[in-house]
Amino acid sequence: MKYAEKAGTHRASVVLYNYVFGACLILLLSGGFTGQELSGKTIWPLLGLALASACLMTACMLIQQRSLHSNGAGITTTYNRLGILIPTILSVFIFREYPTAVKACGIVLAAAAVFYSYDRHMDSGKKNYILLSLVLILGGFIDFISKIFGILFLPEIKNLYTFITFFLCALIMAVIVLLQKAPLSRKDIIYGALVGIPNAGITYGMIGAAAALPSYIVFPVYSGAVILIVNTAGVLLFKERLTRRETISTAMIAGALILLNI
Numbered sequence: 088m089k090y091a092e093k094a095g096t097h098r099a100s101v102v103l104y105n106y107v108f109g110a111c112l113i114l115l116l117s118g119g120f121t122g123q124e125l126s127g128k129t130i131w132p133l134l135g136l137a138l139a140s141a142c143l144m145t146a147c148m149l150i151q152q153r154s155l156h157s158n159g160a161g162i163t164t165t166y167n168r169l170g171i172l173i174p175t176i177l178s179v180f181i182f183r184e185y186p187t188a189v190k191a192c193g194i195v196l197a198a199a200a201v202f203y204s205y206d207r208h209m210d211s212g213k214k215n216y217i218l219l220s221l222v223l224i225l226g227g228f229i230d231f232i233s234k235i236f237g238i239l240f241l242p243e244i245k246n247l248y249t250f251i252t253f254f255l256c257a258l259i260m261a262v263i264v265l266l267q268k269a270p271l272s273r274k275d276i277i278y279g280a281l282v283g284i285p286n287a288g289i290t291y292g293m294i295g296a297a298a299a300l301p302s303y304i305v306f307p308v309y310s311g312a313v314i315l316i317v318n319t320a321g322v323l324l325f326k327e328r329l330t331r332r333e334t335i336s337t338a339m340i341a342g343a344l345i346l347l348n349i
Contacts, residue, residue: 096278097269098152102145103260104279109287110253116291117246133240137248140232141255145263147225154218166219168201171309173227174234182238184301193346197308200339203332233290237299249291312340 154163175194178184186194236248264271296305 096272096275098149099260099264099267100269100271100275101279101282102148102152103257103264104276105148105283105286106145106253106256106260108280108283109290110250110257112284112287113246113250113253113291117250129240129244133244133248134251136232136236136239137251138255140229140252141259143225143229143232144252145256145259147222147229150218150221150225154215154222157215157218163219163222166223167226169198170223170225170227170230171201172198173224174231177231178234178301182234186301189346190304193343196339196346197343200336200343203336203339234305242299246291249287252290253287 151163151167154166179186236245240248263269296309
């Protein structure tokens with residue numbers, strides 16, 4: 088999304104194509120749907136949950152774009168990853184998923200690493216903390232809805248649920264694009280695809296993981312692994328040198344992943 092901002096694309100159009108390509112990818116991965124996965128008692132709760140998730144996802148994506156422009160990528164990503172605290176904490180109170188002492192240390196270490204990885208000297212200037220707070224809250228509740236799906240529904244309808252969610256996201260964004268009379272350029276399509284395909288893959292995997300594993304493992308591991316992978320890829324593929332802060336935060340993440348999986 089950061090490159091899309093620099094390329095001068097239209098924000099709403101990129102988000103629209105992001106969800107269009109995401110829905111197409113999920114449809115291809117699932118091989119289509121027959122409707123036999125649903126019963127009369129599950130269709131309306133499923134649609135309601137998918138609609139709630141779609142509203143949160145589109146709002147979060149649009150706000151992330153604005154935050155990237157106003158606050159920079161570093162602090163925006165940090166606040167988005169700190170959203171893991173919402174499903175982790177809510178799952179303790181609602182679903183009684185209590186982590187062990189060792190895993191609790193891993194949770195604290197993961198959150199500390201995500202926060203520490205942001206270097207305030209590289210994102211200087213006045214920050215819009217309203218946007219940052221919204222990125223954190225919306226991202227956290229998106230993850231929590233994935234957990235609710237895993238509790239209420241069978242894994243067999245995961246593919247259908249994810250497709251419906253992305254399809255509803257695309258419909259919401261199509262309305263926004265029409266209202267804004269946004270241009271639809273080839274550049275928007277390309278960047279929409281580059282954002283949408285990995286976005287759909289992550290959502291697809293997160294829903295499955297949240298259905299099979301406790302929240303205190305899934306969400307901290309996901310958020311910590313993102314920073315770990317990005318830093319490692321930067322060194323191996325692009326010959327980037329990690330700063331002292333990045334090296335320490337990467338080591339903290341590695342330690343957190345070990346604690347969360349003991």
